[in-house]
Amino acid sequence: MINELKDPRKIFGEAVIEASETNPNIVVLSADSSSGSGLGDFKKKFPDRHFEFGIMEQGVTGIACGLATTGKIPVFAAIAPFVTARNFEMFRNDLGYMNQNVKVVGRCAGLTYDQLGSTHHSIDDVAIIRTIPGVTIINPGDPVTIKKAVHAMIDHVGPCYMKIGSPKMPVLYEEEVDFNLGKGIVIKDGHDVTLIGTGTVLSKAVAAAKLLEDEGISVRLIDIHTIKPLDRELILSAARETGRIVTVEEHFTTGGLGSAVAEICSQECPVQMKMIGIGDYYASNGPYEELLGKYGLQPDLIKETVIKFIKNK
Amino acid sequence: MDPKEILKLEYTALNIRRNILRLIRAGESGHVGGALSSVEIVTALYFNLLNIDPGNPKWPQRDRFVLSAGHKCLVLYAALAERGFFDKSVLDTYGALDSRIPGHPNMHKLPGVETNTGALGHGLSIAGGMAIGLRLDRSPAKVYVLMGDGELAEGSNWEAASAAAMHKLDNLVVFVDRNRLQISGPTLEVMSYEPLDERWRSFGWRVRIIDGHDLELIISTVNETPFEKGKPSVIIADTIKSKGLSFAEGKVSYHYWKANPGEMEQAEHDLNNIEKQLKAKMERFGL
Numbered sequence: 001m002i003n004e005l006k007d008p009r010k011i012f013g014e015a016v017i018e019a020s021e022t023n024p025n026i027v028v029l030s031a032d033s034s035s036g037s038g039l040g041d042f043k044k045k046f047p048d049r050h051f052e053f054g055i056m057e058q059g060v061t062g063i064a065c066g067l068a069t070t071g072k073i074p075v076f077a078a079i080a081p082f083v084t085a086r087n088f089e090m091f092r093n094d095l096g097y098m099n100q101n102v103k104v105v106g107r108c109a110g111l112t113y114d115q116l117g118s119t120h121h122s123i124d125d126v127a128i129i130r131t132i133p134g135v136t137i138i139n140p141g142d143p144v145t146i147k148k149a150v151h152a153m154i155d156h157v158g159p160c161y162m163k164i165g166s167p168k169m170p171v172l173y174e175e176e177v178d179f180n181l182g183k184g185i186v187i188k189d190g191h192d193v194t195l196i197g198t199g200t201v202l203s204k205a206v207a208a209a210k211l212l213e214d215e216g217i218s219v220r221l222i223d224i225h226t227i228k229p230l231d232r233e234l235i236l237s238a239a240r241e242t243g244r245i246v247t248v249e250e251h252f253t254t255g256g257l258g259s260a261v262a263e264i265c266s267q268e269c270p271v272q273m274k275m276i277g278i279g280d281y282y283a284s285n286g287p288y289e290e291l292l293g294k295y296g297l298q299p300d301l302i303k304e305t306v307i308k309f310i311k312n313k
Numbered sequence: 314m315d316p317k318e319i320l321k322l323e324y325t326a327l328n329i330r331r332n333i334l335r336l337i338r339a340g341e342s343g344h345v346g347g348a349l350s351s352v353e354i355v356t357a358l359y360f361n362l363l364n365i366d367p368g369n370p371k372w373p374q375r376d377r378f379v380l381s382a383g384h385k386c387l388v389l390y391a392a393l394a395e396r397g398f399f400d401k402s403v404l405d406t407y408g409a410l411d412s413r414i415p416g417h418p419n420m421h422k423l424p425g426v427e428t429n430t431g432a433l434g435h436g437l438s439i440a441g442g443m444a445i446g447l448r449l450d451r452s453p454a455k456v457y458v459l460m461g462d463g464e465l466a467e468g469s470n471w472e473a474a475s476a477a478a479m480h481k482l483d484n485l486v487v488f489v490d491r492n493r494l495q496i497s498g499p500t501l502e503v504m505s506y507e508p509l510d511e512r513w514r515s516f517g518w519r520v521r522i523i524d525g526h527d528l529e530l531i532i533s534t535v536n537e538t539p540f541e542k543g544k545p546s547v548i549i550a551d552t553i554k555s556k557g558l559s560f561a562e563g564k565v566s567y568h569y570w571k572a573n574p575g576e577m578e579q580a581e582h583d584l585n586n587i588e589k590q591l592k593a594k595m596e597r598f599g600l
Contacts, residue, residue, distance in 0.1 A: 027449075051445065051480070059438045059472030066442020069427070070450065071373075074442075089432055090469075094439060097429045098420065 005168035006143035009107055012164055013038025015150035016075055017045055023154060025073045027051065031060045033078035037107050057082045061090035061104070068100035073154060079113070080106025080122030080163055084129055095159040096132035102160075103153050109163035110200050110250035111278075111295075114288040122163070123278050127255025129161045130228055136181060137228040138162040139257075141202025142172035145225055148179035156181055165200040165250075167288055172206055172223075184231040190218035193310055194238040197248040198224045198257045201297050205248040208302035215307065230260050239269040246274045246306050250297060253277040274309040276302060314529050320594055322528045325395060326356040327587050330557050332391030332404055334580055340408030342571040343416070346561070347461055348387035350492040350525070350552040357531040358457055359392045367397040370424040376454050377443050379428050381436020382461035382490070383417040389426070390414045398425035434467025436460065437487065441473050444482040455538075458487045463495030466504045471516065474545075478517025483539035487518075487547040490525060492554035494565045513547045525550025559583050 016039060020026040027049045028034060028042050034050065035043075043050040053060050057078060064074040076083060083104050084091065095102050106125055113120035129135055136156060140149040146164055153160045177185065184196075188209060195212075197205030202223055209219040220242050222234065239245060245265065247258035258275030265271055278295050285291075292298055296305055329352050337343050359365075363376045380389050387407075394401045399413075403423075406412040413422040417431025430436050440458045447454050464470065477485055489509065497503050506512055510520045519540035523530050531550070538546040554568070555561035558580050561570065572580070 048449075053472075053476050053479075056472035056476065058469045059441075059476055062435055062438025062469070062473065063442035063445065063476060066439040066444070067446045069377075069439075069443055070446025072446050072449065090435065090438070093429060093432055094435055 002171055002174070004171045006171060007168050008143060008146055008164045009036070009038035009166060011038070011143045011146045012077070012105065012107070012150060013041060015147040017042050019151055019154045020046060020049070023073065025071060026154065027067060027072050027074050029053065029060050029064055029074050029076040031055055031057050031078045031082070037077035037105065039077060057087045058090050061087040062094050064102040065094035065098055065100045068102050073101055073103065075103045075105065077105035077107055079120060080109035080125050081120065084122065084125040084161065088128060091129065092132050096135050099134055100159055101157050104159070104161050106161065106163045108166040110165055111283055111291045112165040112167060112200065112288060114291050115285050117285045118282040121283050123251045123283060124255065125161070125163060126227055126251055126257065127259070130255065130260065134158060135228065136160045136226065138181065138226050139199035140164070140225045141197060141199050141223055142169060144171055144173040144175060144177060145179055148177070149225065152179060152181045163199060169200065170203050172203060179225070182226045182229045182231060184234045185223040185225065186220065186234070187223055188219065188221040190220040191242055192218040193244040193246060193306060194220040194222060194242045195246050195248065195306065196222045196224050196257065196261060198227060199250060201248055201250045201292065204292070204297055204299050204302060207299035208306065211299055211303040212306055215303070217307070217310065224257060227257055227260055230264065232264055235261055235264055236269050239265050239271045244272050244310065246276065246309060248297065248302060249277045250292070251277050253279060272309070274305060276305055314532065317598060317600065319529050320591065320598065320600070322356055322360055323591055325360050326352050326528065327584060327591065328395055329356055329388065329391040330584055332394055332401070333387045334577070334584065335404045336387050336390060336407040336414075337570065337572050338577065339405045342569065343387050343407070344384040344568065345387065345570040346494065346554040346568045347382060347385045347490060347492065349556045349558065350554045351385055351388055351459060351490045352556065353526045353528050354459060354488050354490065354531060354550055355388045355392045357528050357535070359396045361532050362535050363457070364454065367425065370398060374452055374454055377427050377440070377456045379436045379440040379443070379456065379458045380418060380430055381440070381458050382433065382464050383430030385459065385461070386414070386416070386418045389418060393423070393425040399423060433461070433464040434469040437470050437473035437477070440485060441477045441480070441482060444477070444485040445480060448482070448484060455484050455486060458485070460487060460489050461495070462489055462491045462493060462500050462506070462509070463503070465489070465506045465509070474513070474516040474518065477545040481543040482545045483543050485545040486535060486538045487545070489547060489549045490552055491549050492552045494554045494563070494568065496568050498565055509549050517544065518547045519544045520547050520549060522549045522551065525552035526556060557583060557587065
């Protein structure tokens with residue numbers, strides 16, 4: 001039901017179990033991380049396909065590579081910075097360079113480990129994994145698309161990085177929504193400005209778009225759930241047709257969705273852009289919603305930023 | 314083992330050393346020290362122990378060989394060419410633009426290469442994953458890993474070593490090429506992981522220490538693996554870095570060799586001498 005709040009990790013875990021019922025090659029690897037990743041039930045249901053390794057993310061990344069060489073589809077979920085930053089060289093060489101069919105899932109991504117501070121925030125994961133050729137990066141923005149993303153990720157042959165948050169998040173889509181890797185979803189058409197959201201803050205962009213409509217601003221709202229490969233055509237047509245793009249992400253403005261969009265637009269259709277996200281500093285700690293507010297990621301603040309951006313042009 | 318078989322393998326080891334020289338001639342330089350110290354280990358694997366098919370390099374039931382110390386790739390290329398995975402003329406492209414045999418191996422470029430190694434401390438984890446995957450498939454195949462002794466300072470190896478023991482990977486066999494030298498000097502002085510046997514044993518492995526240039530001993534030791542059911546096996550192979558080149562043996566400066574013409578001539582002379590000794594042996598056997 002639209003706006004119903006659901007637990008992203010639970011949805012993720014259930015989808016992995018669902019995929020594993022029909023695909024015997026799926027195995028789950030845990031770095032003392034399965035229970036916190038919504039995969040506790042997987043272990044109960046498929047004990048022979050669940051492997052525990054303790055806290056060794058570098059080792060598990062290599063082990064996942066080796067398993068994939070034998071035709072298995074390893075799913076490795078853990079706290080986001082530990083499966084992207086800590087093990088980066090293993091991700092790049094063993095999964096990327098060797099092009100192995102491994103699914104790495106960073107959970108509690110972004111600022112969702114709010115109180116735990118910068119060691120546990122993951123606001124650079126897209127930036128660093130995006131540098132690895134051949135890795136698909138998926139950042140679904142609601143429970144319905146998380147489930148669809150899991151199935152799409154399993155069906156896709158090749159290394160993937162998917163990120164999910166931890167607080168309950170609202171349902172934004174009907175079950176029937178069409179979800180394809182590499183294809184953005186136009187949630188709403190408009191002509192004054194394009195608002196592009198991704199992941200945990202997609203719902204904030206959706207709410208901001210409504211506030212902007214109330215102010216008489218026509219917003220084209222796009223969900224970029226696949227940051228790599230990016231939906232080039234969709235972004236270029238938005239640039240051409242609305243002339244202004246604002247990106248919204250729970251990530252550094254360096255290297256994330258905003259950067260990826262700018263890389264395309266600056267070369268093929270330069271337009272005015274504004275990137276809403278976290279600047280070049282370590283994010284603070286505190287209650288999650290307040291942290292989002294601190295970095296301008298609440299709907300009213302997004303609205304204000306967009307209005308200011310449009311007026312300044 | 315039949316002495317004639319051993320002699321044949323010794324000839325193969327010589328050919329592999331000749332292939333390594335051929336690579337250096339093409340590329341003008343390379344990581345020769347650790348390649349030459351592990352020639353007998355790799356010869357025993359590719360010409361006696363590994364269940365592989367050069368005509369079908371991706372055969373799912375094959376034994377796997379993971380070259381964790383990817384800079385030893387010269388010995389891998391030399392052995393794969395000798396075993397018929399690709400034409401020996403490929404060896405003459407070492408160092409050339411877009412060569413299929415880069416300075417660290419690339420599985421996408423060459424048949425028979427299992428992993429893209431080069432950054433140290435990756436191979437053992439990958440091999441552990443292979444061993445789990447093969448066991449899930451109830452495959453009789455084994456996974457062999459070649460590591461350098463300097464490489465053991467990478468902490469990721471010890472994550473993998475713990476995991477292999479915890480998951481009882483007795484289809485996993487590791488060689489540590491203990492030539493006791495690394496770029497900056499003797500491993501004992503740079504960062505000692507000795508006593509290696511005790512260290513591995515304490516991680517739950519079963520250990521043998523052998524002469525890493527004794528082909529018969531390498532084969533008989535591997536044939537005894539797993540040394541204990543339910544435990545991974547490690548063979549610490551004592552070797553001489555740059556083995557076979559009189560001017561370079563045991564010298565730290567030949568970790569990476571930029572060959573001058575005089576040295577190249579001496580190297581060929583040294584290998585010819587080995588061939589003379591092997592011929593004399595053949596005559597003794599009446600071959």
